[in-house]
Amino acid sequence: VVGPVVHHMANNVLHVLIPFLHFPLLSFPLKQNHPLDLSKYILEYVANVLDQLGCTDENTLYAQSICPDEINHEAGDITDLFSAYLGEVFHLGGLAGIPFTGKTGFGAYSTHVPDDGSLFILFAPHIGLSNSNEFGKYSRDFQSADGAACGACVGGFNHCINGGAIPDAKSMFAHPYDHQMQYIIHEIDKVKHLVLAQKELSDSAMHAELVRQMFYICLNFLEQIVNTKKGRLIMLGGIQINMPRPMNDYFQPMFFQVWEEGKPIVDKLHVFDHEAHDIVGSEASPLEGLNLRCDDAADPNAPPEPPGAGASLAPKPGDKGMSMFRARRRSSVLL
Numbered sequence: 001v002v003g004p005v006v007h008h009m010a011n012n013v014l015h016v017l018i019p020f021l022h023f024p025l026l027s028f029p030l031k032q033n034h035p036l037d038l039s040k041y042i043l044e045y046v047a048n049v050l051d052q053l054g055c056t057d058e059n060t061l062y063a064q065s066i067c068p069d070e071i072n073h074e075a076g077d078i079t080d081l082f083s084a085y086l087g088e089v090f091h092l093g094g095l096a097g098i099p100f101t102g103k104t105g106f107g108a109y110s111t112h113v114p115d116d117g118s119l120f121i122l123f124a125p126h127i128g129l130s131n132s133n134e135f136g137k138y139s140r141d142f143q144s145a146d147g148a149a150c151g152a153c154v155g156g157f158n159h160c161i162n163g164g165a166i167p168d169a170k171s172m173f174a175h176p177y178d179h180q181m182q183y184i185i186h187e188i189d190k191v192k193h194l195v196l197a198q199k200e201l202s203d204s205a206m207h208a209e210l211v212r213q214m215f216y217i218c219l220n221f222l223e224q225i226v227n228t229k230k231g232r233l234i235m236l237g238g239i240q241i242n243m244p245r246p247m248n249d250y251f252q253p254m255f256f257q258v259w260e261e262g263k264p265i266v267d268k269l270h271v272f273d274h275e276a277h278d279i280v281g282s283e284a285s286p287l288e289g290l291n292l293r294c295d296d297a298a299d300p301n302a303p304p305e306p307p308g309a310g311a312s313l314a315p316k317p318g319d320k321g322m323s324m325f326r327a328r329r330r331s332s333v334l335l
């Protein structure tokens with residue numbers, strides 16, 4: 001049961017999120033009075049696709065490439081829902097959700113897949129949303145100050161813009177006890193100008209861009225380590241948004257493809273769009289959805305101003321490093 005305090009909090013938070021997410025599902029849970037469980041719907045849509053492909057928890061082995069941060073692995077998180085749905089988990093990820101276990105890690109994972117079975121990989125960097133609705137921060141229990149989330153992402157970015165040394169391949173070997181962070185800094189340095197350009201809008205917009213860029217860093221890394229020799233490979237990628245407690249995390253889908261040896265790549269990302277269009281219709285707007293159920297809109301703690309339109313976590317056409325990614329136009333329904 002969700003109390004009025006949580007409802008109000010959800011509305012506040014969603015006002016902040018809407019300019020960033022372009023989330024096709026956002027309208028749906030609001031209208032159904034379930035604003036707190038978006039990940040559940042993602043699982044439902046993905047499960048439909050898995051069913052069509054004949055994937056079950058017996059013939060499909062699940063792998064995750066997710067940052068080890070404990071806030072990504074709580075009950076109700078997308079990680080928790082998929083491991084409950086598909087069973088055992090092979091962990092491919094390191095800091096920031098990059099699949100740092102590499103070709104060897106993927107190789108080991110793929111040899112564990114049942115005969116004639118399928119591989120399903122969930123990969124996602126993450127971004128925190130603090131209790132005061134700031135992206136890139138998270139209000140952890142029993143801590144007086146907000147901390148960065150993802151810490152590796154934000155730490156790497158701060159290192160780059162503050163003139164820290166940028167590692168090359170040689171210096172990564174010189175720092176073997178922190179080589180994941182060295183790689184992250186190396187990659188963020190290439191895109192820091194795109195991230196910094198969003199600072200004009202707001203710090204939240206800048207952090208949204210940072211995690212979006214980290215998504216493509218993860219995607220590029222994954223592309224380098226996977227193959228389809230051991231079976232059909234299904235990959236779901238996105239951005240995990242660590243919501244203020246007591247809300248469950250959100251998941252912004254960015255990539256959903258099926259790869260099979262000798263067959264063309266099948267893009268399934270549209271399954272999320274179709275559901276939204278079917279349910280909300282072409283005229284509906286997420287903000288209308290909010291107003292419908294925002295009984296406490298006159299509350300003195302009015303929702304904060306959205307921290308800057310135009311910024312988005314969603315894929316943009318022309319993004320660098322999108323060799324696998326087919327850019328999609330987002331519906332105007334979603335702002």
Ligand SMILES: [Zn+2]
Nearest residue numbers: 067069150151
């Ligand atoms: Zn992290």
